[in-house]
Amino acid sequence: MSLGDSSTQLGRVRGLGSAQEGGEHWIAERVSSVALLFLGTWLIASLLFLPALDHGTIREWLRTPLGAVPMALFIVTAFAHGVDGLKVAVDDYVHDAGNNFALNTLLFFLAVGGGALSLFALGKIAFGAAA
Amino acid sequence: MAEQRARPLSPHLSIWRWGPGMTVSILHRITGGALTVAGLAVLTWWLLALAGSGDDYADFTKVATHPIGLVVLIGLTWAALQHTLSGIRHLIMDTGENFELRANKTGAIATIVVSLMLTAALWFYILGVAK
Numbered sequence: 001m002s003l004g005d006s007s008t009q010l011g012r013v014r015g016l017g018s019a020q021e022g023g024e025h026w027i028a029e030r031v032s033s034v035a036l037l038f039l040g041t042w043l044i045a046s047l048l049f050l051p052a053l054d055h056g057t058i059r060e061w062l063r064t065p066l067g068a069v070p071m072a073l074f075i076v077t078a079f080a081h082g083v084d085g086l087k088v089a090v091d092d093y094v095h096d097a098g099n100n101f102a103l104n105t106l107l108f109f110l111a112v113g114g115g116a117l118s119l120f121a122l123g124k125i126a127f128g129a130a131a
Numbered sequence: 132m133a134e135q136r137a138r139p140l141s142p143h144l145s146i147w148r149w150g151p152g153m154t155v156s157i158l159h160r161i162t163g164g165a166l167t168v169a170g171l172a173v174l175t176w177w178l179l180a181l182a183g184s185g186d187d188y189a190d191f192t193k194v195a196t197h198p199i200g201l202v203v204l205i206g207l208t209w210a211a212l213q214h215t216l217s218g219i220r221h222l223i224m225d226t227g228e229n230f231e232l233r234a235n236k237t238g239a240i241a242t243i244v245v246s247l248m249l250t251a252a253l254w255f256y257i258l259g260v261a262k
Contacts, residue, residue: 019138030225033218040215048256055188058181078174082167089160114175121178128182 022091025084032081039074046070059125068126072119079115083107151239158243159217162210170207209250216242 006016007023017023046067050057061067086107094100147153180191194200220238223229229238 017138019140030222033222037215037219040211044253055181055185062181075174075178079171082163082171085163086167089164111171114171118171118175118178121175121182124182125178 025087029081029084029088032077032084035073035077036081039070039077042070043074059130062122062125063130068122071122075115075118075122079111079118083111151236151243155217155220155239155242158213159221162214162217165210166207166214169203170211173204173207205250205254208253209246212249213242213246216246 006012006014006018007027011017011023018026046061047053050061062071087104090100090103090107094103177191180188195204217239220229220242223238224235229235
């Protein structure tokens with residue numbers, strides 16, 4: 001598949017697709033959005049159903065598989081979807097190729113760094129000593 | 132393989148006027164940006180505070196329950212709900228549905244009305260339980 005071809009078979013038959021590249025990016029952004037629909041609902045519902053929101057109660061919840069695993073998925077998906085979305089805005093408004101590349105690279109580094117930091121904190125809670 | 136035609140480039144920043152559809156479209160970008168920058172920063176800080184001591188978490192809750200902190204959290208809640216609802220609307224439109232003018236306009240207004248109502252309901256509940 002060359003750059004600009006549609007990512008779907010129907011789109012290729014119709015001669016549709018991206019003006020430049022980004023069909024895969026478009027699909028990935030939508031897949032992560034559906035994942036966040038489930039994970040976000042899970043996060044809000046979980047916090048509402050916790051008996052309290054103090055340090056000990058939340059840590060205890062994040063030390064269970066049903067707390068830690070969806071939270072890890074939420075962290076990865078939220079940072080991925082966030083940087084995918086910001087890339088669309090940058091590509092729309094920053095037309096200079098050099099600035100566009102620099103800004104998208106910076107946002108990518110920040111997202112990977114922030115996601116890694118969040119996963120580290122979660123891992124420390126889940127696998128560390130009980131408080 | 133169909134011949135590649137020149138595809139239109141977005142955004143068409145000079146061709147629009149105020150209306151529910153474009154308002155929700157702009158809100159989708161603004162809320163997405165706010166959620167990625169401020170929302171993910173709060174998520175990371177919350178997890179790091181949880182991974183730390185009880186005093187670290189007390190520092191977080193002190194800021195989070197300060198009037199300014201509450202305004203930020205309530206704002207992020209509304210941003211998440213608005214972005215989710217307009218996101219669902221976009222997923223429906225991605226399938227080629229809901230482009231009839233009246234239904235499209237009603238759907239756009241509905242995302243704003245429902246996101247505001249859900250934010251109010253959620254925070255009345257949270258602040259009611261906290262008392």
